[in-house]
Amino acid sequence: SQKIEQNSEALNIQEGKTATLTCNYTNYSPAYLQWYRQDPGRGPVFLLLIRENEKEKRKERLKVTFDTTLKQSLFHITASQPADSATYLCALGSSNTGKLIFGQGTTLQVKP
């Protein structure tokens, strides 16, 4: 069955460092991958999207990579700030289905 795995353990880093979050998947061939941010008690908020034919995407301090051979996406936040502390979810979509499949999320804690 389709499976999406994100780091289950929380990631703790120092302010100013780069945070790297991993999203691995199996038994799936997504056409695109999306990353969302979720704060406690709130709904997820869309951040970035990358297509299967794209290797890398950037938006301000965010960078996403997508390796369809490794079946992996990496999500980087450079020059991290305490305000970046949140749970980050990856989601996969295909052109066949009209739905997104989400990973369980990784909690990032940036310490000042």
Added chain:
Amino acid sequence: NAGVMQNPRHLVRRRGQEARLRCSPMKGHSHVYWYRQLPEEGLKFMVYLQKENIIDESGMPKERFSAEFPKEGPSILRIQQVVRGDSAAYFCASSPNRVSMNSPLHFGNGTRLTVT
């Protein structure tokens, strides 16, 4: 522009009662998705609706759960005869078109259902 509105934010029901969760999508959005989230777990897809039609209900339990998105009014997720295992956060998301690489999801802030 109002975002996706869900109500109530918190809902407490006793076992055996019915729970009704409402979702008003963003203006101009005719596609609605419902997801369930348990603590320490990701979002689990339940159902995808387009105005007056259920497109995909593959993630919704066959018993006790139903969803609708009428021509007028909000989308409703209905859970009959609730059990403790139904306790979770239920999120609604909308998009102007079927979710795709050109159309991400816009989420509400969820309804937290507690079954006592």
